[in-house]
Structures are given as structure tokens and as C-alpha cells.
Amino acid sequence: MEKIIEESKQGESLVLEQKKENTKKLFIESYGCAMNFSDSEVVASILTNEGFNTTQNLEEADLVLVNTCSIRDKAEQTIRKRLEKYNAVKKINPKMKVGVLGCMAERLKNQFLEEEKIVDLVVGPDAYKDLPSLLQEVDEGRDAINVILSKEETYGDIAPIRLNSNGITAFVSITRGCDNMCTFCVVPFTRGRERSREPQSIIAEIEQLWKSGYKEVTLLGQNVDSYLWYGGGLKKDFVKATDMQKATAVDFAQLLAMTAQAFPKMRFRFSTSNPQDMHEDVFHVIAKHNNVCNHIHLPVQSGSTRVLKEMNRQHTREEYMALIDKIRTILPNCSISQDMITGFPTETEEDHKDTLTLMEYVKYNFGYMYAYSERPGTMAARKMEDDVPEVVKKRRLQEVVDMQQKHSLERSQEFIGQVVEVLIEKESKKSETHWSGSNSQSITVVFPKGDYKIGEFVNVKITDCTSATLKGEAIGYSDMN
DSSP: OOTTOOGGGTTEEOOOOOOTTOOEEEEEEEOSSHHHHHHHHHHHHHHHTTTEEEOSOGGGOSEEEEEEOOSSHHHHHHHHHHHHHHHHHHHHSTTOEEEEEEHHHHHSHHIIIIISOOOSEEEOTTOGGGHHHHHHHHHTTOOEEEOOOOSSOOOTTSOOOOOSOOSSEEEEEOEESOOOOOTTOOHHHHHOSOEEOOHHHHHHHHHHHHHTTOOEEEEEOTTGGGOEESSSSBGGGGGGOOHHHHHTOEEHHHHHHHHHHHOTTSEEEEEOOOGGGOOHHHHHHHHHOTTBOSEEEOOOBOSOHHHHHHTTOSSOHHHHHHHHHHHHHHOTTOEEEEEEEESOTTOOHHHHHHHHHHHHHHOOSEEEEEEOOOOTTSHHHHHOOOOSOHHHHHHHHHHHHHHHHHHHHHHHHTTTTOEEEEEEEEEOSSOTTEEEEEOTTSOEEEEEOTTOOTTOEEEEEEEEEOSSEEEEEEEEEOTTO
């Protein structure tokens, strides 16, 4: 699996509160990363104001949208199958319009609209505000397309409508795009250059969530550590900023501290981090504020400095290990998770062993691991031969997964006998008499319900565990309530 793909959420359709005055029906499905699910909330907000109510009944929809992912071949194949399904329904309901949003829209616009003629509407990640005029084009019988990547668009002025929410936890986007040109990744080409969102609009969105009863927010971006607000514009143009803009700029550590101080009874997480952009200041903010979670997701992709260079990861094995040492020193109770790719072009057995020894050094709490698959449009696809045989990729992946399972169990066992703070999120999947939630380290905890309720912070004494789940007994409320 890959970190940003939440397998349990793939293909979720959006359900919103119905407005009586709205007469049109919208069916919207999301695939891929947390950013896509967050973007679907922005789209829903825009279309609610255009007279649409959401439906889970595909057959009755006037407009069907699928928010897409280009990060893995499997995701693209799934979406193509969904488009076939939509078009089968369209034959029964000819007034239905079909649109593709997100990263695949940007990458495959010509195939979808002109060659295959399977959609009416193609909208890239930066063009959602243009949806009303694009829909008008479709209503007038023309195909509509906007995949232009913006230098400014952050959707900071749109209050998202939360989709399929538990009412407890939410994502808040703080950046869009990415400047890190990792050779295996298509994101810079589908989401554009990196730009940050104005801090006060972030605080305002969190305040609205707090008033609505939410208890935890994840600050979201392709690379949150390089968040930098200096009045607007691209991150790369900061060098041209005025002295005043530079003096008043807000970086990620400052933003994290601002949110933690403004909402002391709300818990904060962040994702995703990039090793070369992560600064010690962030560790000190986590250490200072007990409402900032003790978990850092720190993708590494490979333990070999040579392969990291091929991936254009901009850090070495040794620099990554030094960063881990710093985290362990400043945040001894912090969990660390990883992303790992096996079988990247030119990877040797020696490189693979470097990955396994790095894993032994860190002993990650959990991770997201997958075999390399070539993505069209990436630098690796353009310039490198996919030369590691599939059978070798899969064998190396299994060795990585097996080692992670071993480390996950070891890390889980360290919690036995400890008291951890848990935010109750939902009923346990395996028992209707147990609650399920997460501790500060992003580990799932289950415990008997008692008189506790969803949305409460509870202290739980851990008595048992598996590699992925802690089990215990609640011993009272935490100070966060």
C-alpha cells in the first residue's frame, strides 16, 4: 500500500444535507489521496450553491463526478471501470452528464474527451471554481474542459462541506501542489507548483470545525513542512519577496504553534512530511504543545543513498538517519511511520539490503509499502528503464512488509502497561461493545464502551496488542475534554 491511498475510503460517494430549494442531483465519488477527498468537499460546496443536492443513487443523478488519482496504475484502472459503469447508466438516463475531476483529468484530458468520448466534462485540481461556467457549456451541448494549473488557487475562501464525516476528525488543506520533483511522482505535473494558504483562512476554517463539534484536525498538504506564507504566490518566488514580506512570513512550525495555541482542546496532526524540508523547530512545537500529536509520517522510499539520488529525493541515507536521531532525542515518545518503494529502476540486492538495514535502525511503528509501478508523465518513466523484474519487486516487497510487521508488533508491545489518551472516533469493527479511536501516536486503540461517548478524550490503560491495534481498559477522562 502507499501512504496517501486510504484503501478503506476508495470510491466513497458523498452524502450531504439536502436543501429543499435544490432540484438537481449530484453523485460524486472520490479515489486516491486525502487531498482528493478534501477537494471533493470544496466541489460539493460550490455545486450546492448551483442547485445540486447529493445522491447515492447513481441512476437518478443529473451530474456524475469522479475525483481521480494518477499515482498508481491500479487507481487509474479502477476509475476507468467506474466510467464504463457511468456510461452504461447514461444510456438509460441520457440527460445525465459525466465529469472527471482531479489528477487523471489533467493527465488524460484528450483521451477522455476526444478519443474515447466517455465524459462531458474534464476539470483539473485548480479549476473547481470554474465549475458553474463549465456546467453551462455542457448544458448548451458542448464538451467542457479546464485543466490549467494555477499559481494562486488554494480554495482558502471556500468553506468545504464535510463528506461522510464522523463529525469528530477533519482534514484542512494548508498547501497545494509540490516543488519536489521526485522522479517516481506525477504530483508536480498534475497539481502544479507549491503555494501556501493564508494562515487566517486556515484558522477560520478550524474555528468553524471547532464550533461544529470537531475534536481533531489534520493539516494537509503534499509537503506540509515547506508551508510558507508571505502574502501569496509560489513558494519558489519567496526569494523575490520584499524585506517586509520576509520578516512577517509564516512557516510550518509557526502555523502549527498558532493552531495549537488557538484551540488548546483540539488535537492536531499533519501530513505529509518530506525529510529535506523538515526542521527541528517543528519537533520543539510538538514537544511544547500536548494537543499536537506525537506522530511524524516521514516517507523515505529507499534506504540506499544511490537509489535516493536516482529518485531525486534530495537527502541521503545518513541525513535521514540523523533526522531520526533528532526526533528520538527531542520527542522520545514519538511514533514514526514510512513510505517505501521496492524495485525502483536500477535497484540492486545491495540497495534492497540498505532499505532493510535502515528499517532495522528506525524500527518504524507502521508503514505503507508497495512495489514500483511506472507512472506515465514522471521523470522515471521518461528517462529510466523499468528494469527490475516483477517477481523480484514482489519478493523484495514481501521482505519489507514482513520486517515492518515484526517492528510494528515490537512497537505496539512497548505500550503495554502504559496509559494513553484516546479520542473515541467510532464503534470497533469487531465488537459493538467496544469503542475504537487513535492515541497521540496514531495507533488504533479499542476498549470496552462503558459510559463513554464518541468525541470524548479518554485515558486508556493498555493491556494487550496486535501489530496494528492496542487493547485496553478506560480509566477516566483526559484533560482534553
